[in-house]
Amino acid sequence: MLRRTLTSVGLRLNRQQGTGMGAPTAGLGPDSHRRYVSSSAAPSSRSSNSSVVGAPNKLKAMDELQGPNLLTNLYWLFVKGYFQTTQQMQIEHRKIYGPLWKSEIGPLTLVNVAQADLIEQVLRQEGKHPIRTDMPVWRLYREMRNQAYGPLTEMGANWQRIRSILNPRMLIPKHVSSYTNTINEVVTDFIDRLAWVREKDGQGVMVNNLTEELYNFAFEGICSVLFETRMGCLNEVLPEETKKFITSVGEMFHLTQVVILFPRSVWPYLPAWKRFVAAWDHLFKVAGELVQKKMEEIQEKVKLDQQLEGAYLTHLLFSDKMTITEILASMTEILLAGVDTTSNTISWALYHLAKLPEIQEQLYQEVIGVCPGDKMTSSEDIAQMPYLKAIIRETLRMYPVVPGNARVIAEEDVVVGDYVFPKNTLFHLCHYAVSYDESVFSDPHTFRPQRWLRGEVEKVKHHPFGSVPFGFGVRACLGRRVAELEMYLLLSRLIKRYEVRPDPTGQTVKPITRTLLCPAKPINLQFLDRRR
Numbered sequence: 001m002l003r004r005t006l007t008s009v010g011l012r013l014n015r016q017q018g019t020g021m022g023a024p025t026a027g028l029g030p031d032s033h034r035r036y037v038s039s040s041a042a043p044s045s046r047s048s049n050s051s052v053v054g055a056p057n058k059l060k061a062m063d064e065l066q067g068p069n070l071l072t073n074l075y076w077l078f079v080k081g082y083f084q085t086t087q088q089m090q091i092e093h094r095k096i097y098g099p100l101w102k103s104e105i106g107p108l109t110l111v112n113v114a115q116a117d118l119i120e121q122v123l124r125q126e127g128k129h130p131i132r133t134d135m136p137v138w139r140l141y142r143e144m145r146n147q148a149y150g151p152l153t154e155m156g157a158n159w160q161r162i163r164s165i166l167n168p169r170m171l172i173p174k175h176v177s178s179y180t181n182t183i184n185e186v187v188t189d190f191i192d193r194l195a196w197v198r199e200k201d202g203q204g205v206m207v208n209n210l211t212e213e214l215y216n217f218a219f220e221g222i223c224s225v226l227f228e229t230r231m232g233c234l235n236e237v238l239p240e241e242t243k244k245f246i247t248s249v250g251e252m253f254h255l256t257q258v259v260i261l262f263p264r265s266v267w268p269y270l271p272a273w274k275r276f277v278a279a280w281d282h283l284f285k286v287a288g289e290l291v292q293k294k295m296e297e298i299q300e301k302v303k304l305d306q307q308l309e310g311a312y313l314t315h316l317l318f319s320d321k322m323t324i325t326e327i328l329a330s331m332t333e334i335l336l337a338g339v340d341t342t343s344n345t346i347s348w349a350l351y352h353l354a355k356l357p358e359i360q361e362q363l364y365q366e367v368i369g370v371c372p373g374d375k376m377t378s379s380e381d382i383a384q385m386p387y388l389k390a391i392i393r394e395t396l397r398m399y400p401v402v403p404g405n406a407r408v409i410a411e412e413d414v415v416v417g418d419y420v421f422p423k424n425t426l427f428h429l430c431h432y433a434v435s436y437d438e439s440v441f442s443d444p445h446t447f448r449p450q451r452w453l454r455g456e457v458e459k460v461k462h463h464p465f466g467s468v469p470f471g472f473g474v475r476a477c478l479g480r481r482v483a484e485l486e487m488y489l490l491l492s493r494l495i496k497r498y499e500v501r502p503d504p505t506g507q508t509v510k511p512i513t514r515t516l517l518c519p520a521k522p523i524n525l526q527f528l529d530r531r532r
């Protein structure tokens with residue numbers, strides 16, 4: 001069906017399955033940014049090491065590194081109960097083993113890196129095609145179903161090719177700001193929906209399960225940017241298909257964590273695997289229908305000789321640089337990456353603002369100063385709202401959506417601190433632990449947006465790799481700019497309309513890790529009209 005439709009509008013359809021699945025290219029070109037950091041400078045002299053380049057000496061081998069074996073890890077996960085709070089386990093293990101330790105998880109041996117300068121060392125030794133290795137389980141699904149890989153799961157030169165096609169309209173400011181009106185429409189609907197939810201279920205005050213409401217906002221927002229389609233997630237009654245999509249995303253993330261505990265050879269026999277496959281099937285089905293719908297619209301317009309306007313998907317379909325299977329895989333993965341991430345961050349930001357009326361007031365004053373009356377925030381306005389940006393930045397420090405990031409460097413041996421690791425060692429960058437490192441952020445457990453304001457004098461100077469919520473380098477987040485735009489527009493407009501207050505039952509919400517960092521239970525907040 002896809003083939004017929006596209007061929008008829010003259011678009012290329014080249015269904016080469018699994019193109020570019022090959023391993024990352026070996027060796028580095030002359031343009032490599034790889035540098036060794038002298039072991040004598042690391043790990044203690046954090047401030048200077050990023051610029052020290054030289055051959056490492058007296059390095060220890062990986063065998064000498066301490067850390068929990070499989071049994072100890074199982075004990076921590078299932079007896080001590082850290083299975084859902086692995087982010088906290090990073091902090092506890094760092095206290096026991098120091099900033100670098102080895103850890104056996106199922107069939108894998110991870111080298112955990114929990115110090116800002118050591119994280120910098122690993123990331124700076126990445127080659128041209130960084131490899132994130134928590135993906136074999138996702139890749140196997142695609143191999144089984146004959147689907148292509150998208151930006152999250154692809155590797156090597158083909159990953160670079162895909163990113164070079166996907167990047168411009170996601171990351172170049174001029175293109176990103178062109179999504180402002182689309183996102184603002186979604187924000188308007190969301191703000192109205194909150195009022196409705198509050199009346200319906202919250203005695204005119206409470207919004208119960210704000211996280212779920214924000215999830216619907218983020219889903220609607222990203223679909224409107226990617227597919228140029230409204231999904232009805234902010235309607236009074238959610239479409240069944242959308243509800244099922246949302247459940248499938250949660251299920252897929254949860255089951256990923258379960259499946260990777262077992263060796264790959266047994267995956268297909270696990271009951272969890274069947275559910276995992278069913279969840280992915282649904283995600284691909286929904287994305288496939290959206291792509292199909294867009295192709296039919298294009299076909300109709302071409303038939304009627306109408307002007308073709310459109311944003312992300314139309315552009316990809318017309319750019320003629322990716323096969324339809326590749327476009328489908330990319331859209332599914334971008335959609336997946338673009339929902340919980342944004343919605344969880346805004347949930348945490350509002351959770352803290354509710355408890356901090358002075359910060360909320362300061363934000364409100366900043367917003368009405370730039371956008372008085374009914375003026376909607378625009379992308380240019382955001383440049384004049386440093387406090388708004390600092391609030392989101394602080395939220396991302398305290399709740400890094402990706403609390404730990406797996407990495408492999410395939411090209412050469414890797415030097416980290418006093419150790420040298422053979423190539424293909426699996427590193428686990430413990431971003432969560434570093435976000436709470438007192439030598440990087442003073443008073444790390446306090447939500448203090450002003451620490452991100454220019455000119456603010458801090459007790460300790462932030463290390464640039466102390467908090468890297470969107471990753472670093474060429475493999476950093478594809479949706480960063482869109483996510484920021486969504487969060488800034490929503491937060492600035494929401495705070496103008498409502499005063500946010502905590503749940504009067506006084507319940508606290510802690511984070512858990514379900515592949516991504518999420519609130520352990522629904523966040524409920526009061527929303528009071530400012531104009532009342």
Ligand code: HEM
Pocket residue numbers: 132151152153163222333334335337338339341342345396400401402405468469470471472474475476477478479480482483
């Ligand atoms: C607050 C919101 C978000 C945060 C904190 C976030 C964070 C991240 C992080 C940490 C990574 C991994 C980077 C690395 O491995 O070095 C990532 C990758 C990615 N993100 Fe985001 N993200 C957010 C929103 C989004 C949105 C809205 C989209 C889609 C529009 C998106 C699409 C992606 C994709 C496709 C990748 C994989 C990139 C690749 O491997 O080439 N993200 N994100």
